[in-house]
Amino acid sequence: MKQFFDKISKNRYYAMVFKNPFTYVTGAVLLSLFQIALFAYSGNPWGVSGAFANWGAWIYRLFGGNVDKWYYFSSSGAQQTLDAGVLNNSGSLMNFGIAAGALLAALLASQFKFKKIKSVKQVVAAVLGGLLMGYGARLAGGCNIGALFSSIASLSLSGWVFALFLLVGAFIGSKLLAKFFL
């Protein structure tokens, strides 16, 4: 068995496909092809963070909460999505797919590792950053996939506006990062 894996790890096609990172161009071409296929199949552009809001609503419902009156979930479409459940929500299934695919890719490259948490500061920054990103993505009507990638791919001007302010945010974020983490 060990011999078999040693042999595979030296195979140059294994290295090319699974081990070495793809170039940016390869990644961009693959992303474009897959998002076209997804759009053609499902009729909806690719999005990620919209499903997270639904997860929040489902968890809230589990604990007996009710989001029917919330403006965000008030449309009949949003209610239908929530009533259909997580297994009938294509956005949620795709997010599970991303997590499963990322795990598989890390395992195939033999790069899976439990990483240690370095400091309390790192935890605070991750939680605060996550909350800000999630909240911001819902206010903006999308994240860097739905509102940037899919919008620009659909020739929508809003994607470029989003990109401009993404750069502003990234600039401020990197200043904060340099101030607190260097």
Add this chain to the structure above:
Amino acid sequence: MAEFELDCLGEACPVPLMKTEKKMAGLKSGDTLIVHIDHSCAMKNVPEWARKQGHNVEVEEVGDGEWDVIIEKC
């Protein structure tokens, strides 16, 4: 020809690159810096940056998902 180490284990992009840039600024020509990383993006952008600066760079896989980036200042 001194040797320095930088522990970036558990740190995500772009922190390893920023720390490496800062640390390299304080090194003399011929000095070596070994950066320990376990974030696969850093395995790409740290060597890329260092090579662009003209330094000698080597990447060594020291364990599953763990690398040492060895940079010799030019």
